[in-house]
Amino acid sequence: MANGGPEIEQLIQLLARLPGLGPRSARRAVLHLIKKKDGLMVPLAAALDRAVAAVRTCEICGNVDTSSPCSICSDPRRIEAGLLVVVEDVADLWALERAGAGAVLYHVLGGVLSPLDGVGPDDLSIDALINRASVAKEVVLAVNATVEGQTTAHYITDRLAGTGVKVTRLAHGVPVGGELDYLDEGTLTQALKARTAI
Amino acid sequence: MANGGPEIEQLIQLLARLPGLGPRSARRAVLHLIKKKDGLMVPLAAALDRAVAAVRTCEICGNVDTSSPCSICSDPRRIEAGLLVVVEDVADLWALERAGAGAVLYHVLGGVLSPLDGVGPDDLSIDALINRASVAKEVVLAVNATVEGQTTAHYITDRLAGTGVKVTRLAHGVPVGGELDYLDEGTLTQALKARTAI
Numbered sequence: 001m002a003n004g005g006p007e008i009e010q011l012i013q014l015l016a017r018l019p020g021l022g023p024r025s026a027r028r029a030v031l032h033l034i035k036k037k038d039g040l041m042v043p044l045a046a047a048l049d050r051a052v053a054a055v056r057t058c059e060i061c062g063n064v065d066t067s068s069p070c071s072i073c074s075d076p077r078r079i080e081a082g083l084l085v086v087v088e089d090v091a092d093l094w095a096l097e098r099a100g101a102g103a104v105l106y107h108v109l110g111g112v113l114s115p116l117d118g119v120g121p122d123d124l125s126i127d128a129l130i131n132r133a134s135v136a137k138e139v140v141l142a143v144n145a146t147v148e149g150q151t152t153a154h155y156i157t158d159r160l161a162g163t164g165v166k167v168t169r170l171a172h173g174v175p176v177g178g179e180l181d182y183l184d185e186g187t188l189t190q191a192l193k194a195r196t197a198i
Numbered sequence: 199m200a201n202g203g204p205e206i207e208q209l210i211q212l213l214a215r216l217p218g219l220g221p222r223s224a225r226r227a228v229l230h231l232i233k234k235k236d237g238l239m240v241p242l243a244a245a246l247d248r249a250v251a252a253v254r255t256c257e258i259c260g261n262v263d264t265s266s267p268c269s270i271c272s273d274p275r276r277i278e279a280g281l282l283v284v285v286e287d288v289a290d291l292w293a294l295e296r297a298g299a300g301a302v303l304y305h306v307l308g309g310v311l312s313p314l315d316g317v318g319p320d321d322l323s324i325d326a327l328i329n330r331a332s333v334a335k336e337v338v339l340a341v342n343a344t345v346e347g348q349t350t351a352h353y354i355t356d357r358l359a360g361t362g363v364k365v366t367r368l369a370h371g372v373p374v375g376g377e378l379d380y381l382d383e384g385t386l387t388q389a390l391k392a393r394t395a396i
């Protein structure tokens with residue numbers, strides 16, 4: 001195997017660990033990078049270095065940004081609206097933002113309850129959510145329509161019962177078993193607008 | 199759009215330019231990188247920096263390596279064997295190496311003749327190939343079984359006619375219209391072993 005020396009081989013192996021790329025597509029990606037060295041490889045290396053230095057996880061909501069609190073949590077218009085949208089992970093938050101969710105705040109759980117995988121309430125950002133909910137006007141549970149997602153939604157609804165905060169979920173319109181991040185933006189917007197009380 | 203600040207947005211846009219990744223999968227890749235910051239993002243940034251500094255295009259064969267001449271062109275056993283395998287691009291060279299092509303040298307054309315796209319003989323590394331062929335025992339045309347690949351093979355065969363060098367092509371076994379880089383390694387090895395005189 002003379003695939004271009006250890007530096008190139010290591011780059012292929014790291015890229016192959018990205019979702020959506022395997023060993024073969026990682027090799028093609030590296031060859032593409034080398035072919036476009038000045039136009040793509042050098043800028044990508046610099047962008048990665050900058051992102052590594054800049055990336056923060058928001059201490060309030062769990063969003064990924066270059067500041068903490070993040071730009072969403074720092075937005076007075078969103079704080080004023082008091083609508084707290086609970087998502088499983090940052091990809092779902094970004095999907096809702098792309099869909100134009102409006103003046104909402106988010107809370108990233110960091111996963112869903114999954115007893116089989118040993119994921120319990122303490123492994124998710126649920127206590128922090130309960131705290132934040134006390135100053136929210138409404139909590140929208142925007143978890144995936146999977147079994148674990150719905151189990152997590154029920155658990156959170158139980159924890160919030162009696163606090164007086166209004167709890168809603170996304171409208172049906174999210175396909176059963178579907179993942180938010182793969183939905184088209186129109187569906188997401190509609191599902192958010194037609195959210196129903198739990 | 200509050201997708202994590204300009205550093206993250208720029209990283210997404212650059213990754214989306216890799217073959218096999220689109221805007222959506224690039225976003226997922228970046229979130230994955232951020233989630234595995236110490237284990238993947240930091241090492242990938244370092245590997246890219248090292249590769250940018252180390253990568254060379256071999257002045258003899260056109261292979262990508264960290265030295266020029268590359269490790270293949272510097273291998274006495276391969277030089278001694280005198281078998282010169284002509285490929286369209288570096289991905290095909292790597293595919294043949296993975297298939298265990300043996301003691302062969304390569305010549306990367308950098309593409310194929312394509313009058314419609316304005317690619318003529320002067321745009322490919324053909325003159326250099328003719329020079330190298332004069333000291334080879336055999337030239338194996340391992341171009342893709344596409345129309346342009348076969349046109350290029352004919353052109354090279356014509357240029358080599360009368361020089362006395364033996365010219366062969368990969369055995370049929372390469373599917374018509376197929377691209378070398380996508381073939382399984384057994385097929386590639388068989389096609390090379392059963393190469394036929396032109």
Ligand SMILES: [Zn+2]
Pocket residue numbers: 058059060061062063069070071072073074
């Ligand atoms: Zn935040």
Ligand SMILES: [Zn+2]
Pocket residue numbers: 256257258259260261267268269270271272
């Ligand atoms: Zn070389």
